[in-house]
Amino acid sequence: MAASDTAKKTVSLEVFRYRPDQEDEPTFQTYEVPYKEDWVVLDALNYVKDTLDGTLSYRWSCRMGVCGSCGMMVNGEPKLTCSAFLRDYYPNPIRIEPLTYFPVIRDLIINMDDFMNKLTDVQAWLQPKEEKPVSEGEYLQTPAELAHYKQYTMCINCMLCYSACPVYGRHPSFMGPAAIALAQRYNLDSRDGAADQRAEVIFTHDGIWGCTFVGDCSRVCPKHVDPAGAIQQAKVTATQDWYKSLLMPKQK
Amino acid sequence: MAKSNEPIWWSMFSAGGVMSAFFVPALIVITAIAVPAGWISAEGLRELVQHPITRIFLFVVIALSLFHWAHRFKFAMEDLGLKQLGRFLDIFCYGSAIVITIIAAAKLVTL
Amino acid sequence: MANKQPTRAGKDYVRTVPNTWWLKKKTYALFMVRELTCIFVGGYALFLLALVSRAGDEAAFEALLRTPLLIALQIIALPMVLYHSITWINLTPKVMVVFRGEDKVSPALIAGVNYVAWAVVSGVILWIACCKG
Numbered sequence: 001m002a003a004s005d006t007a008k009k010t011v012s013l014e015v016f017r018y019r020p021d022q023e024d025e026p027t028f029q030t031y032e033v034p035y036k037e038d039w040v041v042l043d044a045l046n047y048v049k050d051t052l053d054g055t056l057s058y059r060w061s062c063r064m065g066v067c068g069s070c071g072m073m074v075n076g077e078p079k080l081t082c083s084a085f086l087r088d089y090y091p092n093p094i095r096i097e098p099l100t101y102f103p104v105i106r107d108l109i110i111n112m113d114d115f116m117n118k119l120t121d122v123q124a125w126l127q128p129k130e131e132k133p134v135s136e137g138e139y140l141q142t143p144a145e146l147a148h149y150k151q152y153t154m155c156i157n158c159m160l161c162y163s164a165c166p167v168y169g170r171h172p173s174f175m176g177p178a179a180i181a182l183a184q185r186y187n188l189d190s191r192d193g194a195a196d197q198r199a200e201v202i203f204t205h206d207g208i209w210g211c212t213f214v215g216d217c218s219r220v221c222p223k224h225v226d227p228a229g230a231i232q233q234a235k236v237t238a239t240q241d242w243y244k245s246l247l248m249p250k251q252k
Numbered sequence: 253m254a255k256s257n258e259p260i261w262w263s264m265f266s267a268g269g270v271m272s273a274f275f276v277p278a279l280i281v282i283t284a285i286a287v288p289a290g291w292i293s294a295e296g297l298r299e300l301v302q303h304p305i306t307r308i309f310l311f312v313v314i315a316l317s318l319f320h321w322a323h324r325f326k327f328a329m330e331d332l333g334l335k336q337l338g339r340f341l342d343i344f345c346y347g348s349a350i351v352i353t354i355i356a357a358a359k360l361v362t363l
Numbered sequence: 364m365a366n367k368q369p370t371r372a373g374k375d376y377v378r379t380v381p382n383t384w385w386l387k388k389k390t391y392a393l394f395m396v397r398e399l400t401c402i403f404v405g406g407y408a409l410f411l412l413a414l415v416s417r418a419g420d421e422a423a424f425e426a427l428l429r430t431p432l433l434i435a436l437q438i439i440a441l442p443m444v445l446y447h448s449i450t451w452i453n454l455t456p457k458v459m460v461v462f463r464g465e466d467k468v469s470p471a472l473i474a475g476v477n478y479v480a481w482a483v484v485s486g487v488i489l490w491i492a493c494c495k496g
Contacts, residue, residue, distance in 0.1 A: 020373025076388070103375035111375050147465045166331070166391060169380040200255060209258040212327050213454065214394045229457040235262060236458060242259035272404045273448040278485035280407060280444060282492045283414070284437030287428045292493050294425040300495060301418045310415055314408045321405025328398040333382030352412065359416045 009035035011086055012093035013044055015056065018104050026104070028095075029053070035090050041081040042070055045096070045108075058108035065222055068158030072108050073097040078163035078220050101162055101169035115159055118175055122183040122201055129193030145190040152185035152230055154223040161217035161227050167210050174210040175202060177217035177227030184230040187237075203238040211235075261323050261346065268320025271313050279313070307360045315353040322349035400447040403440040410437070452477045 010032045018026040031052050033044045042060055049056050060070040063082040070081045075095050086094070102110035128139060161177035162168050168176045183202050187195040202208055211231045218228040286292040300306055322345040329341055337344075385391040410433060417423040427433065455477055456470030 018376050020371070020376070026376055100378065101380065103377045105371065105375055143465045144462065147462060147467065166380070166384050169384065170331075203255045205256050205258070207256075209256050209262070212331065212394075212398070214391065215454075215457075216388070216390050216394075218457075219390065226457070229460070232454075232458040233460055235259075238255075239259040239263050242255075242257070243263070268404075269447075269451050272408075272444065273451040274481050274484050275488065276404060276407055276444045277441065277448055278488040279411070280437050280441045281489065283410070283428060284434050284441065286489075286493065288434055294428050295421065297428075297492065298418055298421060298424045300492065301415055301424075307415070310411060314411050314415075317404050317408035321401045321408070324398055324401035325405070328395070328401070331385065331395070331398070352409070356412050356415075359412065 009090075011035045011044070011090050013041075013048065014093050014095045015045075015048070015108070016097040016104075017056075017107055018098075019055075020106060030093075035086055037087055039086045041072075041074055041079070041084040041086065041094065041096065044086060044094075045081060056108075057106050066156060068156035071099050071158045071160050071163070073100055073163065078160035080158060080160070080222050083222060099159060099163040101165070101172075102159070110159075112159065114172060115157070115162065115176070115179070118179040119157075119182065122175065122179045123194060123198055124179070124182040124186065126186060126189065126192055127194035127197075128191055139191045141190055148190075149185050149188035152181050152188070152225060155182055155185070155225050155227075156223055158222065160220045160222065161225075164214075164216035164220040166214060166216075167212060171206075171210060173206045175207045177211075177221075177231065178225075180208060180211075180234060181225055181227035181230040184234055187234075199238065199241070202234060203241075208234045208238060261319070264316065264319035265323035268316035268318070268323075271316045272320055275313050276317065311356055311360045314356045315349075318349040318352055319346075322346050397446065397450045400443045400450075403443040404447060407437070407440055407444065448481065452481065 011034075013031045013033055014028050015031060016026055017029045031048045033047050033052075036043070040063075042063055045056065045058055045060075049058075058070070058072070058081075060082065061067040062069070065080055065083045068080075071078060072081050073079070073096065074081065074084050075089065076097075078099060081096070096108065098104045098108045098110045102112065102114075105111050132139065155178055157178060159178065165174070165177055168174045180202055183198045186192045187198055208231050211228075213228060213232060215228045218224075218226045221227065282292060282297070287294055287297060301310065326341050326345040329337070334341060385395040414424065414427055417427055452474055456473040459473060461468040461473065
């Protein structure tokens with residue numbers, strides 16, 4: 001290390017704080033953290049919690065972009081903080097807030113009950129067309145059949161898409177991108193037989209028809225699920241079904 | 253919540269989106285540039301408009317464009333905060349599109 | 364084990380979304396512009412209707428086409444409608460997904476085909492107007 005190079009680079013974090021037991025309104029607190037070339041925003045938050053302020057609360061887990069726990073607003077954009085590199089913001093200050101359009105429980109932790117309920121509402125699990133006993137073997141599927149829904153299996157339930165969706169922001173009853181994309185994941189799965197049941201839930205005013213195709217959900221999705229595409233395709237299916245039942249009421 | 257009847261409006265919106273996206277730019281070039289500049293004669297255009305096939309084509313473009321406007325405008329107004337108008341917005345948008353389409357049909361049939 | 368709700372220290376803080384939400388992000392603003400292009404589409408449809416209504420009257424038909432205000436409005440409408448066309452074609456691959464066996468047909472190809480169709484259709488219309496009129 002050069003003798004003259006003693007200045008340590010730092011970066012400012014402006015962090016949203018909300019302690020319901022102490023205050024009615026949130027505040028912002030600024031922390032100076034070391035700037036490291038390979039650090040992500042999550043590393044900076046962990047540094048704060050470990051050495052500067054142990055009261056800071058936030059969610060995180062795998063720190064490699066697969067668990068979906070560490071979603072937060074970084075300079076106004078929904079990001080997985082484990083995938084947002086400090087070097088992309090340095091030397092400017094970094095503003096960290098809880099995922100927008102969700103109620104805040106404390107600091108950077110949002111209330112995700114609504115999303116969890118929606119996952120249940122859309123029946124985000126496989127319901128085989130016919131139940132087979134184990135003795136009859138596996139449910140078979142060709143690579144082509146898998147290709148139809150594989151993209152939608154990539155969702156890690158990080159909810160960044162909800163923070164990008166102005167419809168959800170203004171109408172929390174809207175099912176939202178991930179829930180509908182997950183419904184499609186099962187609807188398009190050749191093994192599944194519950195598309196009609198899910199249709200009752202998602203082919204509704206608060207389901208697909210609430211979407212105005214802003215498309216920001218797909219832009220922010222860290223796993224390239226493209227929920228916006230899933231919703232538009234569901235609109236096509238719903239429209240085809242609607243005309244079919246209108247013109248050929250006896251057929252299924 | 254029951255399945256919505258939105259498909260009727262959305263399918264008209266989509267058809268109108270396609271028609272307007274593909275045909276309207278060229279039509280504007282004709283009516284706003286080519287005719288005023290003298291590249292196409294107004295009289296020639298008028299004769300073309302009277303042809304039955306042109307009349308059907310223009311009716312389809314006009315009608316579907318109106319339904320495209322109606323659906324998108326309704327949602328845009330809600331996005332801008334006019335959701336309080338609710339039902340009235342529906343009636344205004346889809347109602348206008350229906351009424352003007354009927355007028356268009358009448359005009360084009362009586363040419 | 365039954366789900367036990369954690370005790371909360373107080374009320375959740377709810378952030379409101381203002382009617383100016385679409386001014387907060389570039390992608391939102393562009394979305395709103397895209398949506399508002401429908402006004403120009405609807406407006407032009409009304410103009411077309413007015414024009415067609417005058418098809419029996421040579422003088423009135425020509426007068427409408429030569430009205431400066433209407434020409435000006437159409438010149439403003441043209442880039443708006445072009446923005447509608449471009450955004451519409453660019454979004455088509457998201458709505459129309461085509462599979463060939465295991466492979467998804469490239470979205471660029473689907474958009475490309477639509478662009479070519481748009482060019483061809485526009486050319487045909489212009490040719491009919493100038494050569495058949």
